[in-house]
Amino acid sequence: MKKRVYIGLGSNCGLKQENLAVARNKITELEGTRIVKSSSLYLTAPWGRTEQEDFINQVIEIKTALEPLALLQDLQEIEIKMGRQRQEKWGPRIIDLDILLFGDEVLDFPELKVPHPLMRQRLFVLVPLQEVNAELIFPDDGAKIKEVLISVLAREGNKKIKRV
Ligand SMILES: Nc1ncnc2c1ncn2[C@@H]1O[C@H](COP(=O)(O)OP(=O)(O)OP(=O)(O)O)[C@@H](O)[C@H]1O
Ligand SMILES: Nc1nc2c(c(=O)[nH]1)N=C(CO)CN2
Incomplete structure (x- = not known):
């Protein structure tokens, strides 16, 4: 059975939009995988x-x-092939691919935590995620994406994020 999975993409080096396009192409080439x-x-x-x-x-x-874990490994391979080198925490990167949600699963492997532990605090994840699925519910605590987003916006405002 195929699972519905949400992936966060990010780039802040080089040709950022092109980096995301290359990563999306490589993701569609993964076995049994398509972008919905x-x-x-x-x-x-x-x-x-x-x-x-x-x-x-x-x-x-x-x-x-x-x-x-196979998906995580494949995504990490894409990151490496695209030339991601420095693994400085939260530092600059050509491409960053995070597994945000994996079906309804709650995973706590040493190398893979799902839902992604920081996603609830990150407008750069919540805003595009809400655009893709406005009815989304977090599988671990039943929170609604809209409510999580509203509470982060109330704290931070939305000046730091702009559609391009
Ligand atoms: N849901 C997840 N998606 C991707 N990687 C994860 C996840 N949960 C845990 N990891 C682990 O996080 C490690 C560090 O990932 P990465 O280098 O992308 O961190 P980062 O981008 O600097 O920070 P952040 O994880 O806060 O976005 C990876 O090697 C991976 O094993
Ligand atoms: N706006 C934004 N900030 C970040 C990002 C990201 O993708 N977008 N990724 C990071 C590394 O995890 C650290 N900080």
Whole structure:
């Protein structure tokens, strides 16, 4: 059975929009995998480490027959093939591919936590995710995406994120 999976894409080095396009192409080449929906692209201020270039972010919904750890491995291979080198935490990167949600699964492997532990705090994830699926419910605590987004917007405002 294929699972519905949400992936967050981000780039803040080189040709950012093109990097995302290349990554999307490589994702469609993965075994038993297709892209169902893609959000708009968003220009976002850097989160976490603020002294770096703005990011382009996007969320895609895929259907995949891959198991979670196989998908993680394939995504990491794409990152490496695209030339991602420095693994500095929250630092600049050509491409970053995060598994946000994997069907209704709650996963706690050492190398893979799903839902992605920081996604609820990140407008650069929540805004495009809501665009792709406005009715989404978090599988771990039943929270609604709209409510999570409203509470982060109330804290931070939405000046830091702009559709491109
Ligand atoms: N849901 C997930 N999606 C992708 N990687 C994950 C996930 N959960 C845990 N990881 C682990 O996180 C590790 C670090 O990932 P990465 O280098 O992309 O971190 P980062 O982008 O600097 O920070 P962040 O994880 O906060 O976005 C990966 O090697 C991977 O094993
Ligand atoms: N706006 C934005 N900020 C970030 C991003 C990102 O994709 N977008 N990724 C990071 C590394 O995890 C750290 N900070």
